[in-house]
Amino acid sequence: MASEDRGQEPEVTYYTLEEVQRRNSAKELWLVIHGRVYDITSFVEEHPGGEEVLFEQAGADATESFEDVGHSVDAREMLKQYYIGDLHPVR
Numbered sequence: 621m622a623s624e625d626r627g628q629e630p631e632v633t634y635y636t637l638e639e640v641q642r643r644n645s646a647k648e649l650w651l652v653i654h655g656r657v658y659d660i661t662s663f664v665e666e667h668p669g670g671e672e673v674l675f676e677q678a679g680a681d682a683t684e685s686f687e688d689v690g691h692s693v694d695a696r697e698m699l700k701q702y703y704i705g706d707l708h709p710v711r
Contacts, residue, residue, distance in 0.1 A: 633705035637681075640707070644679030650704075652681040658702040681707075 635650075635657045643650035649661045651674075664671050669689070677685055 634708040635705050636708045641679040644675075646675075649674060649678045651677050651679065652707050653683050653686050653699065655707045656703055657705045657707055658699060659704045660702050663702060 637652070640650050640652055640657055643659070646664065647661070648659070649664055650657055650659050652658075660667075660674065664674050667674055673685075
């Protein structure tokens with residue numbers, strides 16, 4: 621039974637911080653929040669706080685900035701659609 625359960629879990633893609641850091645432009649903008657990697661390229665122009673704040677965080681761990689702003693429950697829910705994987709654990 622346990623093997624059946626594992627077969628239904630989606631595979632998680634892991635990205636290194638170096639991979640995320642290379643995605644820091646208008647063509648491709650990734651960031652990390654709470655160890656999860658998000659491709660927010662298509663969201664930049666829609667961001668209510670403006671594009672500039674996203675470009676400041678591009679390619680980096682934006683957890684502290686994300687939390688400091690006090691994003692709403694709706695914003696946190698919206699973030700899920702941009703999730704692409706997890707930050708690779710440092711050994």
